[in-house]
Amino acid sequence: MAVTQQLARVSLRYLEQCREAARTSPFGDPQWDPPEDDTMDLSWGVWELLGLCRHTQPDAGQIPILRRAINGDSDCGVSFLDHPAVYDGYGPPPTLLTPAAVGHVAGELAAMDIGPLLEAIPAYREAGGFSGSIAEHRTYLVDHFTLLREFYRAAGKREMAVVTWID
Template identity: 55%
Template sequence: MALTQQLARVTPRYLDRCREAAGAAPDGDPRWNPPADDVLDLDWAVWALLGLYRRMRPESPDIAVLERSIRGDGSAPVAFLDHVEVYDGVDGPPSLLSPAAVTEVARALAAMEIDSLLTTLPAHRREGGFPGFTGDPAAYLCDHFALLRSFYAAAAAKGMAMVVWVD
């Protein structure tokens, strides 16, 4: 079983409906099923990008931006999503970023420039040195960062919240 970073952009109203469903269901099932277009699987790309930042630029403020984008601001408002129908329980329960926080993260991600960081990728990594990985890891990281950035930008433009978790 591979663990991957998951994100879902949802409206506050959708979260309210899930909260109500969880409260009414005997097993606490929130009936979590956001539309496929509003769910993003980032695989392990952001974790690798964070690792590269921590190793090559440990003082970078971009680390906090990336962390917040995948860790959220705390799980208390979405504790009802701590359910087997939402995630597999291997990592912590889903966490939330409010619409205002999504806008902040989207702006910070838009300001980030990772090309120069990717040039610091050690040579053995650039040559496919990730176990079980083929291809250009710099392109993989760049493509997944672009997905993260555009996903947040769309959520911010629509005034949506973001739920994040590992599954």
């Protein structure tokens, strides 16, 4: 089983329902089941984009926003999601970005130009950053960054929170 980055767009009301379900369940089960259209498996694409950024532009302002988009801000009251029904326990428990934070992240991602970063792929590859075709790798990173940006754009527009975790 691959380890991948997971995201879910949820309303604060839905989170409260899950919190209450966990509180009343004898096993702490939050009944976590967000709609499939509001979940995303980003695979490892954004982690690789972060690796590329750290290797080639260690002081880039893009690093904190990419980290925040996939790591959330903190527990922010979602410790009830630290349950096997939500994630497999690999890595830290799920974290949250509030609707206000999601709006900020969405704006930062919308303004981000990863073109110059992608120009560093040949040097990154030579340093052992990845194997395979440069064109394929570039396409993979662009596609996954676009998915992340669109996911946050939709969440921001709908004033939703985002829960992040690794599974």
